[in-house]
Amino acid sequence: MSTLKNGIVCSPAIHAPGEREITFSQAIREAVAEEMARDERVFVIGEDVAEAGSVFKVLVGLLDEFGADRVIDSPISEAGIAGIGVGAAITGMRPIVDIMFGDFTTLVMDQMINQAAKTHYMSGGKLTVPMVLRTTLGASRRSAAQHSQSLHALFSHIPGLKVAVPATPYDAKGLMKSAIRDDNPVVIFEDKMLYQQKGPVPEGEYVLPLGQADVKRAGEDITIVATSSMVYTALEAVDKLAEAGISAELVDPRTTTPLDTETLIESARKTSRALVVDEGYQQYGVTGELAAVIADGAFYYLDAPVKRIGAMNVPVPFSPAMEDLTIPSADYVFETAKAMCG
Amino acid sequence: MSTLKNGIVCSPAIHAPGEREITFSQAIREAVAEEMARDERVFVIGEDVAEAGSVFKVLVGLLDEFGADRVIDSPISEAGIAGIGVGAAITGMRPIVDIMFGDFTTLVMDQMINQAAKTHYMSGGKLTVPMVLRTTLGASRRSAAQHSQSLHALFSHIPGLKVAVPATPYDAKGLMKSAIRDDNPVVIFEDKMLYQQKGPVPEGEYVLPLGQADVKRAGEDITIVATSSMVYTALEAVDKLAEAGISAELVDPRTTTPLDTETLIESARKTSRALVVDEGYQQYGVTGELAAVIADGAFYYLDAPVKRIGAMNVPVPFSPAMEDLTIPSADYVFETAKAMCG
Amino acid sequence: MTETNGTKQNGAELDAEHWLQAYEQMVRIRSFEEAANELYTSARMPGIAHLYIGEEAIAVGMCEVLRQDDYITSTHRGHGHCLAKGAALDRMFAELLGKEAGYCRGKGGSMHIADQETGNLGANGIVGGSAGIATGAGMSIKLRGTDQVAVCFFGDGALGQGLLYESMNMAQLWKLPVIYVCENNQYGEYTHNSKTAAGSMIGRATGFGVHAQGIDGQDIRTVYSTARLVVDRARNGGGPAFLVCNTYRFRGHHVGDIDRPYRTREEEEEWAKRDPLKLLEDWLTKTRQADASVFERIQQDVQTAVDEAVNFALEAPFPEESEVERHVYA
Amino acid sequence: MTETNGTKQNGAELDAEHWLQAYEQMVRIRSFEEAANELYTSARMPGIAHLYIGEEAIAVGMCEVLRQDDYITSTHRGHGHCLAKGAALDRMFAELLGKEAGYCRGKGGSMHIADQETGNLGANGIVGGSAGIATGAGMSIKLRGTDQVAVCFFGDGALGQGLLYESMNMAQLWKLPVIYVCENNQYGEYTHNSKTAAGSMIGRATGFGVHAQGIDGQDIRTVYSTARLVVDRARNGGGPAFLVCNTYRFRGHHVGDIDRPYRTREEEEEWAKRDPLKLLEDWLTKTRQADASVFERIQQDVQTAVDEAVNFALEAPFPEESEVERHVYA
């Protein structure tokens, strides 16, 4: 059993002590590079992905390693490159389409929802769309309302798409590799604030299944389900709860679609309390689905209503004095969980 | 207390017996025409809205009444006309932007999510965006995967937007008029299958508040929350439940954002059981939010887990042999409710 | 808006057999569509369909120069493209009726019909929705290093969609082998394009540096020779091209649009004179390559095949209930 | 890609006072941006900002011909537009620092800065995102029957966005008074437009029938005279226009982009010779309308005002917590 710098425990079966640590950003790059080396059908297209290695520097080096044919700087045409992704995918390639900020996925909705998600089905199973849409989520960079959203719920709603929201470098690498190998369109949301986050990642090759939750911390009194960087927020709360004598179990679904409902429900049945934390807008977001699934599946075991904490239902404001209020804080998670156990 | 043809009971305070009946389609047209007559800032823009009066014939006559300056046929440019709507709204007009099928709202996501929804907030309250986006939802017209979706959950997720899903002609007219008068962007989803549905609509002027649920049928044993045309599906189930000796209360939220959580929770507390029915994809959709709200707010009163029935999590298939399986049926609502009360 | 600055060739280099095959293909589309209409009016077809009648020369002329491994993307008005690229009548009718034997196992229907084996990447219910897909197919061809070509069919209405311009820009930047074929049938639904398309159609492509031509879409010989030009050019690395094929939708927007108050009967009659089948018949007759008896025989043979295919489809079983959950994910 | 086919005028019809005001306005933008940069590097400004340094002649030249009730829409690089249209320094700095006294009460920040009272409908974080909004403002002007004009500023990178083409088509169809001003500073972030824009920039507008000109964006006299032409034309019902103003981003993409490995120092030096402030100084000196002492005095006055405004902003209070939930809905 190995422990991340910040105290996250990873699945014991997978990690060995003394493993190397790399950043989330490096983990993504490794995953992409390994898959590009493994399968020449994989290519990357997006704005400033080649020369600049993406604005978050996640892809630096790929251009040198794989050349301009496979790491392609595009015009600022999100809808167009998503469409190119679909077309390339159904004709034998495995594109990775890079959408710089998750906020700009609003521009690719038609290609993802009406084309990518439905092509396999509408063709009666004949065409497949093995593409990955890489993008970001997460606030708190003082980037205001159009560069701070966590819009993963929108894609999670659409059958035919898979959606991954990795929290750790380990998960990021394993899920990215699976996403690239998957024969379906997968949207992967990377939290901008996590790119420098370090964590253990084994040297060797591994993939993680899409649709398998990970228990990041085992506990007895309450289940906290958290996604993406909210895993770290929740972890801080878990530590504080421990100090207050409350043993919390931290479950990370890792993918919202498919959702590992079983693990979520099992955990809630065991602890008899559940709290869901996600950085998307709370209304009609990920917390709603997860809470509904748990409240239904664990109904007869629950000692308290399932609570949820999403981002405030407001556009993300610029001013630091306001922005930090809009996203779930460790304190608030702690207080809420504590009250539930009271 | 007046009763719709199909047995829906409308709020007694509002309806008088012997009222005239008009179709859902006529109700929408009346609302738009009245508001256009009342306020010259209101105009309609969309594909085939003028000469053709919209493909569903909902707007027939408006061109003659108000002229081509106020009923404008546009190119097939959904994103463009949504943008025009935003720009016209913040400079003193009150546009109604017509998006022919709800499936095509994927093309206006950026204008609605990143512009319309955020402009008031980002400007510190200085600009307002009094626009209406009219569109449709609903399957079962054998129109296949790209013309049958109910995508209202996507908009309901976004703070800054309001979303209306009227079920009856009465509600459609009252909500449309409110939407047009509202100083915020409102997305109104009309079920294509309801356009010919008749119901009582008073001659005189009235508006309905956005954010107020309507108890369409009072009952004691179980609360069924249903939206848009699912109100009719649920009503059929309610009748069958009555025959089986179960008294169901039917609550129609009428708007998903803002959501009248109070009425939903109150009803569930009273009946101690709740079932949510909506025609959108079930995963991460409207049923999730409503179920989560009720399961939380009525937790200590519930005798059974809150259940939900959305559309199947599949793209809508063309073949009648399959399409009808994907949307909630009255039988299934009945069976589910009955089992919950068993 | 009707624009031509295009190729005119007489097809003299091709023999009668070629043109009679082309003729048969056009007749096949015409008869297919008549049968589809009949299935609709007799309430045996679920939903609606958008008929290609009047525009046959474009699909057939373009697809004649394509190989089976070349790609096309199609539109809501997609039966003609599908047949022209090589699909079989029976499985197409089966799809229109929502049967399991249909090309999409009944899941697509008219608006999403496709036969991938003959290179059709699919009809599309989103106007302009396939511009990116065709361009992506072009990208895929370039990356895989084959000499295939992708043809993107779309209507004049799709000129309103921004995606088309994003796509053409990239196709030109990267010299992708994509032919954008605008089937300018003058209307988008019920609105004439003079009300929806400003400027020049060709200019919308030349602005991006894309080779563009406006041609007579009723004359299959013109379509064929222009297609030959731009497809060969694209195949040899010359990059994308944009064709505006001027044509006319002889019927309504869809099978249910029978009154057509938005246009005059006179206009319809003028265009009827330029029926693509008739134009080819006339030329073949005038040049003594064929006569009426030949055309009649072809029409009858096709009709027999269409009737058989319709019967096949009518009798074919619907998919089982379990089918509904299959193919959401691969 | 640098294109010109545009107006060249000498501004002889205007007096020195006019040009000195324009000069002062450009200096004000330059000084504002230097101060913003300084606030960033000294870690007193949250987030980042995109500086307009080098491009001042475009905003000022365009806005000089606009009335206060004319509209502009702006971009992520929006400080220059905001000042040129008439916003005050102090409330702008307050917005950059997230203070309640800011134009957006701290909710917008650099990327959404706007002063609606002077007709600025807002900076926009979505590249090309304001094309529809400006066009809608034009529609609103037409419907309300006023003689206002809307100017849509955007970068060369926005030429990649389909919305721009959808918008220009409608503006031309309906003869809306919208001027599309492409600030072609050669780069979108870290990529030169030779890699992202095929064909001709001007051709992308002429294809839609939109009047288009490519001009020297460093010479405020050229910008001014061209603006006068197309704005008057639009005001009088002549319809939209499209200007490509060739310019250069003297600094990085944003305040944090200081290495600029994607371009050469030589290229930067070449463009530095065409500093818009210097060009105007030179002309005013050569034509003896002003001399160095005048420029210096203006610079000093502006600097004093900027310093005061920065101090105002630094001392201004942050919004209260309750502000976060205000203005979600009107």
Ligand SMILES: Cc1ncc(C[n+]2csc(CCOP(=O)(O)OP(=O)(O)O)c2C)c(N)n1
């Ligand atoms: C994005 C989108 N908007 C609107 C529609 C509705 N619609 C279906 S066909 C059509 C007209 C298309 O005109 P055109 O592209 O000229 O093709 P045609 O029908 O003339 O062949 C419209 C508006 C749609 N399917 N997709």
Ligand SMILES: Cc1ncc(C[n+]2csc(CCOP(=O)(O)OP(=O)(O)O)c2C)c(N)n1
């Ligand atoms: C739709 C969208 N895609 C990508 C971005 C990220 N982005 C911000 S500025 C920029 C470059 C814009 O270039 P240009 O339009 O030329 O403006 P400039 O910065 O040169 O003034 C990009 C890609 C964005 N903000 N919006």
Ligand SMILES: [Mg+2]
């Ligand atoms: Mg057409």
Ligand SMILES: [Mg+2]
């Ligand atoms: Mg630029």
